[in-house]
Structures are given as C-alpha cells and as structure tokens.
Amino acid sequence: METNLANQFLAKRTNGIRSSVIREILKITVQDSEFLSFAGGLPNPNLLDQNLLLTATEETIRNYSRVALQYGDSTGYESLRKRIQSDFVDVPVQTNRIFITHGSQQGLDLLGKLFLDVNTNLLLEDPVYLGALQAFSPYRPNMIPLSMEFDGPNLVELEKILSMQKIHCFYTNPSYQNPSTVTWSLEKRKVVASLLDQYGVILFEDEAYKYLDFKGLVFPSISSFRERLDLTFVLGSFSKIISPGFRLGWVVVPELYQKIFTNAKQGNDLNTNQFSQVVMDILLSHLDWKEHLSKIQSYYMKQKEHLVELLKFHLPEVRFEEPKGGMFLWTEYPNVTEGDMMKGIMEKKVVMVPGNEFRLVSTESAFFRMNYSFLPNQEMEEGVKRIVSVYRDIIT
C-alpha cells in the first residue's frame, strides 16, 4: 500500500534502485554493540597517524583557508590531482585527466550516468562489487555476468560473450576483488586489454584495493595495456589506504570525455569537499608512504592469517582460496543454504554478508563474504565460534 502510493510519483528508473544488505547490517551492528561483524568492509581507523592528521588540518586552516573553505574546481583541487597523477596512476595522462570524486562510488555513479542507457549491455564480474550494482542499476542497463577464476575472468567465456553481442562497458575490480578477492594475473590483464581493444569496449577499472597486497606487490592496471586509451576509465580511492572518512576517490577520464564528465560532476554536487582535499594533499606530503603502506599491509595480513587459522581449526569444512591482499575471505559453506545460515547467525549476534547479494543470478551454494580488517583478535575468535555452532546445528 505504502509502496504503491510512493510508486505513483517515482520515476521509472527507481525500479532499478537496489538496497544494500551490507548497509542494513551495518546499521544493526552499530545499534547493538553485542553484534560481532564480519560484514562491513571497514578499514581500521587506528592505522592513520593521528598527529600527522592534526598537523595537516591545522596547516589547512592556518594557511589554506581561502581555498579549503571555498567552492572549488569541479575537476578537483589541482595540487592533489597532480599528486595522484604522479603517485597513483599508471596510464600515461595529463593532470587535467584526473577527476577527484566524492569517493570512487561517485565515480561509478557518474560513469553510469554518462554511459548507460536502458538496456545498454554492461558486463560485470560474477560475483560483483555490490556498490557497483547500486551505482549502475538505476540506469537500468542489461547486466551480464562473467564467470571468474582465481586469476581473473574465464577467457573462453569472455570471448564468447564479446563475439556474440555488442558489449558497451565492462566493469571490473581486478585486484583483491570485493567480494571474491580474485586478483587478475599479469597475463590475463594483457589478454583482456587486447580483447577490449579489439571489440571496442569501454572499461571501468576499479582499483580501490590496488595497494593492499600483503607483500607490497602492485599490479599494473589493465588499462595500462590498452591501446584504446579513449575507452578506458580507471577509478581509485583513498578510502582503504588513508581513510574512508574523507570520501575521496578519483577517476582517470579520457580526454574526449573531460568536458561532459565535468558537467555531469557539476550537476551531481558542484565539486568535491575542498576542505578534505586540501587536508589529504598536505597529509600525503608529510606521510612516509612506504612505511605507512607496509604498516597497513602487514596489519591486514596478520588479521587474515588469524581468521584463516581460526576457520581451519574450528571449521575445516569451509572452503576458500587464501587471498593475496585486501580485506575479505570469500568462503563457501557446504551443505547449508545462505538463508538458514543467516537466520542462525543473526540470532547468535554475528554477521557476514551472504554471497547472493553480490550476484546477478542467485546460486544454491552458500557463500559468505567475511571481513577480517575490523574485529580484534579475541572478538574474531568468539565470532567464528558462534558461526561454528550455527553451522553444526544446521548440518546435524
């Protein structure tokens, strides 16, 4: 009834708007502190040096208030754009091709707005990052899933899809993917770059987790192997390497689309938060980047090892590939359904994200995305124990 009333007035595209179970879970776990959450993708705020941040904000207010407290360029704060270009981008571009967005999520929304008509063929990884589904689905493209292997897409399937229909855009998250932790091999990056060139496909390459390799490896982007640089957009983010609190991401935009991207960005929000951009720029200028990254990487690795040990010890039936970086385990629980597991663990006040949330077509198998970056060791153990008891109850 209420829905019908609302529907009278809503635009058609709202049929495509998806909710996020993760965000609903996040809300529950914030309201009830007894909940142990493997659900969020929350970085640990303690990994950022507080004194450095204090210095950066003070410098911003004392020396840059004319810029930081004002409207700004819709493309972003130039000094920060330059820094991103020189330190975080591996495709050959000018500074004016870097756009700063309100998190890389905004980059996804803008790309959807610019490139997706109703029924436009959009290729997505299966499973796929849920935020991308939320960003793209209101534009109601025809979303096509692509099977993934542990080193990247199934190439036979990819080539079949590309040859059978006109694929307009391909969205991928090729390093330590959320949720599957799949990381494309160098080889597959090159092959796919060449296939996308051949078929004239636009690539949205989301590199949010690029720097989270446990051993400090940094894979070159798929885009860096493309010849059609006019058909490739690379998205990056400070959320996982500095903090999500500043909502700062970027998009590398081909020259051809700079003007329309600027105008779309203006329509969305005029410009990205200037205060945060200046703070970030100053923070980065003071930061010992290598040391900071290695602190993050080794913290995440330890957390991962702890969760892996707990699962191997308490629940050896659970299957997963050990990730090489990132913040998740992508686990399969045999002989149960996602629904039964979810019901059980919510009662025991522990949460993970059910795998079908990340799929266009549901599977029978029970997958769960488990985050290990947030819970301290003891709570992680307690959480695993609760999950074990639920699992044992169901299968016996």
Place this chain on the structure above:
Amino acid sequence: METNLANQFLAKRTNGIRSSVIREILKITVQDSEFLSFAGGLPNPNLLDQNLLLTATEETIRNYSRVALQYGDSTGYESLRKRIQSDFVDVPVQTNRIFITHGSQQGLDLLGKLFLDVNTNLLLEDPVYLGALQAFSPYRPNMIPLSMEFDGPNLVELEKILSMQKIHCFYTNPSYQNPSTVTWSLEKRKVVASLLDQYGVILFEDEAYKYLDFKGLVFPSISSFRERLDLTFVLGSFSKIISPGFRLGWVVVPELYQKIFTNAKQGNDLNTNQFSQVVMDILLSHLDWKEHLSKIQSYYMKQKEHLVELLKFHLPEVRFEEPKGGMFLWTEYPNVTEGDMMKGIMEKKVVMVPGNEFRLVSTESAFFRMNYSFLPNQEMEEGVKRIVSVYRDIIT
C-alpha cells in the same frame, strides 16, 4: 568530429547535460588574478572563526576518530541530523527524515533521479538557479518556466499552469533567490502551499539562502504551510552560513520516500564525508549562532550597500530591486545586449554572469547577476568603473 566520436558511446541522457558558464568563468578568474569577479556566489571565508574551527577539528581527531575516519550511515551522522532538525527545520518531522547530502546540490540530483522521467512536467522559476538546471536536465524532464514578481510567483499564471496540465514537481528557491533575489511574501507562501496541495504537486523547496536576511528575518518555509507533507522536500545548506568547503547540505524527506532516498544516496556515494560532518557538528555546538549570523548578515548588507551606491553613482541607468538579503544584485542594463556587454567586460577583465544563463527561454533584455559578497571595496569600485566604461562605449 570529436563530439561525434564521443556521442557514439554516450548515454542519451547526456544530451540533457548542461555546462555552467559560472564555473567556466570561475576557472578563468582563478587562473588570471587580474580579473575582478562579480560572477561567483562565493561566501567570504574570513567570516568563520578560525580558532573555533581549529578546536573543532582537533576535537574530532582526538575524540571522534572512530566515527569521523570511517564509513558512516547513508542518511548522515546522527548527532548532526538531530541538530539540523532542532535548529534549522520548521516542518514537523522526526530526525530520521533529515538526510545529509554532499551539498544541497546533491540533494537536487537525488530528487531528480527519484522523481523525473523523460518529459515529466517540472515547474521552475524564471529566472532559475543554474545548479538546479544542471542537476535536473540530465533526467530530461519537460521544464516549464513560471514568471516571478518581486514578492514571489505570478499567482494567476501559476494557477493557469496548474489547471491546464499535470505538474509533477515544482522547484523553488523562495528566499533571496539565486539569481533574482526574489523573496516570497508570507501571503504567497501560504497561497502556493494550498495550490500545491490542491493539485497534488511535489515541492522541492531549496532554502539555501534562508538565513541571509540583512535584518535577521527568517521566513517560514512554504512547506510548513502544506497539508500534504508527503509531497514536500525541503533542502538546506551550510555553504552560505558556515562554509562551502565542507559540502554539507540536507534534505527533509517525507517518510514514504526514506527508504528509496537512502538507497539512491548509497548508489550515488555510499555516505556523506564523515570527517566534515563530525567537524561541523562540533563547530555548531561551540558556535554562538546569533552572533555568527549577525556578523554574516551585517557583512553582506554592507557589501550590498557599497555595490548599490557605486551603481547608483556611476551607472544610474542600471535597474534593479534592492535585495533584502542574499549575495546578489539582479541588474538590467538597458539598450545593450548581454553578448556585447560580456565581450566588452571580458576584455576589461571583469566578469558578471549573463542573465540568460538562468533562463529556459532567452530574453532580449540584458540582465546580469552581480555578486557582492566576495570583492573587497576598492576592487568592487574598480570593477564597477570597468563595467561603466564598457557600457558607455556600447551605447554611445
């Protein structure tokens, strides 16, 4: 050629995307410091107490980093939402109906996304806030202009429009409007509220300038007089009363649309910058609000008086109504065209925004929006003198 190449790949809605002359001008004036600009709508950053801001950021980092440096609720930081509800909203609502957005501009984009289909009838003031055109136009509604008088809309015309066709939404900026400075009388607010109820029209009420009355008056919102509270959205902003650097605005959303608004917000950018939300909340808790507002109001009034005196003295032909608040004069230059004036003043390195930028249908008359909040007195005088010389050259 380049455009055609880009068009091959772009979504149809990009035909609707508009550029902003203001933002292009802003870019020029930033690059060339000899330019004197009456173009932007830039608040003066010196009106915010630096020490207070330092205190707020320090408190945020020391005591709230767990919240401020993390992802957050898509609806906004609760403490700030409560403050907005109690201090800035005059329609009877619960906290959970206040959504915090990345500037009120993002609120406009979200409302467009939720309510505007291709050819949906959208009623707009003539002239209209340019940012609203940029936010709404990608959704390609049928935009209908409504003639404005100095105390609000022409009611005869409004009733005729409403009775002749189904108007889905009406966007208005009823206090010290950008660009015209029109401020609706109490009487017209009541009459229009009742007409919108009668015809079942959704209202997007943009109150960005609500607190900028030179004498400290605060008009009740149109929405506060509506009975159909399910059909009314009120937008507000901290940009003009604290600083645009934080990109913080809000939307009061009817209960019926809370869920879909949350999901749309998630798709757009997950959540608004948490760091800025916490800083703003703490800043407001320490701020002597009355004193702060009266400082802003009297500063803007002095600036307005200075520009009015300069124009009356140097260029008595120019026509305008004296605004009662806000940051603009809406001036008409007789016997010239906007094009000739723009060409002339750009050569003399002074800028204003041509009136037709704010119109759906161009007029022959030459209107310019002149901002007075930004230029210091001497530069304002020099700017007016340059404009005078251009005007005299053209008409003689």
